[in-house]
Structure formats: C-alpha cells, structure tokens
Amino acid sequence: MRTATIETTHDDAALVAAALSPDNTSEMETTVEDGRVVTRIERETTSGLQSTVDDYVVNVGVAEQVVQTANQPANHNT
Template sequence: MSRRATIRTDHDDATLVARALDPDNTDEMTTTVERDGVVDGTDGDDRTGTVVTRIDRETTSGLQSTVDDYVVNLAVAIDIASQARPVQDDRPTDTGPVSDHDTDSDTTHNE
C-alpha cells in the first residue's frame, strides 16, 4: 500500500515556481500548474495559478521525508520567483558619460 500527499500552493507566478521545483522532483513526484481548476503543466502563459505537487511513496517515513524536503525546496522556489520578477525603476537606464569635463591629468608617460 502506498502513501500519498498532495500539496497545493497559490502563486503570482506559478509556472516559474513549478519550474524552479522541477530539478529537485524525484520519480515519485509530479508537479503541475492549475489555473481555474484546469491543469496547464508548467508551460502556461498566464502567471497566476496553483502549483500542485503529488507525492507517492511506499512508506510513511519516506513520505514524511519527501514532504519535508519538498517544503524546503518550495520556500527556495518562492524566493527565486520573487527575486526574478522585474522591478520598475524611475531612474534612467543610460546615464551618459561619467564626466562632462576633460581631464587635467597628464596621461602620457615620459621616461
């Protein structure tokens, strides 16, 4: 008899969170993204959704260990997703030359 757990978490960028989790998933785990109850996998275009991870293990202790690991990985994935979002900035991206003045210093080397 196998033990099962399903973990559902809502995110503003569910696809990015699911992709960040994917490398750590084992063969006993599947992670998908649902939007309005429809499974999109991890290739959807809409950002907001629910990450659904199903874990299936043979023993209770194995399930507990896998869920513990997943929760840690999820926290890291959420942090990655929040850091990856573009931030609007009012500053210009091109500030031009560092100085508008010619230099007074002698850059030639007389030996």
C-alpha cells in the same frame, strides 16, 4: 503506497513549478492548475513520505524567494 498532494498559490505559479521540477523524483509529479502549483508525491513508507514532503516544503519556499527576487526591478547605482 502512501500519497500526499500539496497545493500552493503563487503570483507566478508556472515559474515556481519550473524551479521545483529539477528536484522532483520519479515518485513526484508537479503541475500548474488554475494558478496553483500542485505536487503529488507517492512513497512506499510513511516515514519516506514525510521526509519527501519536508524537503519539498523547503524547496517551495526557496523557489518562491528566487522567483520574487528575479521579478524585482534591477536596482542599478549609477
């Protein structure tokens, strides 16, 4: 079994983790630890692990952007 642990820091780690969790497979576990999002991934093959990590890294970037956008004050033109 191949494993990887990815740790990232965010202003709202719990919200980022919640945004990521729907994309987790049964081989992934995402938790929030001391303000960090920690994801552990297990795959049978190195290539499978690499593919999953690549996808996950993209998803983290998207989740972070969504959280930042959601936390911005609304700009209403009246």
